[in-house]
Amino acid sequence: MTKDRYNVLFLCTGNSARSIIAEAILNQExxxxxxxxxxxxxxxTAPPPNTLDLLEGLNHDIGFARSKSWDEFSGPDAPKMDFVFTVCDNAAAEECPFWPGMPMTAHWGVPDPVKAEGSEAVKRLAFAETYRMLRSRISIFVNLPIATLDRMALQRNVDTIGKAPAPAN
Structure with missing residues (x-):
């Protein structure tokens, strides 16, 4: 797989936190x-304020951030994806649309920070932990020698990234 630029789609049922956080991280990293x-x-209808506050506080542009249907990426005019990663267990279990271009897929599930209960500090910590886990996985991914790996080796690598725990801070 040799290209100048690879298209990556992150999927999560609500497209409100994890997938949007992953999108922001990969576009920066x-x-x-x-x-x-x-x-x-x-x-x-929209990402929760904690998603946007976290990203903005970590110097990510949030102008892109909106909740959208995966239907936008399954039609003939959609960008062809090279990789599709699910970041929540629900999306991983759902029947996905056909993705033009036959992208490589993997599951990189992380806990849903939107479901965190407790004080506002506890909720912010859940979002920060989600960010940390996704950033760790994405950092490994962007450093893979994609152009030199055959499809099977690349698939093993992206599967392994999704199973690896994020290092502690």
């Missing part, structure tokens, strides 16, 4: 080598 997108099977 990927430095032009990757173009990230995010979507959901049942998108909400």
């Amino acid at each position: 990927g430095a032009g080598k990757f173009k990230a997108y995010s979507a959901g099977s049942k998108p909400g």
Whole structure:
């Protein structure tokens, strides 16, 4: 797989936190080598304030951030994806649309920070932990020698990334 830029779609049922966080991280970490997108099977109306506050506080542009349906990426005019990663267990279990281009897929599930209960500090900590886990996985991914790996080796690598726990701070 040799390209100048790889398209990556992150999926989560609501497309409100995890997938949007992953999109922001990859677009920053990927430095032009990757173009990230995010979507959901049942998108909400908008990302929750904690998602946007976290990203903005970590110097990510949030102008892109909106909840959108994965249908936007399954039609004939959609960008062809090279990779599709589910970041929630619900999306991983759902029947996904056909993705043009036969992208490589993997499951990189992380806990849903939106479901965190407790004080506002506890909720912010859940979002920060989600960010940390996704950033760790994405950092490994962007450093893979994609152009030199055959499809089976690349698949093993992206599967392994999704199973690896994020290192502790």
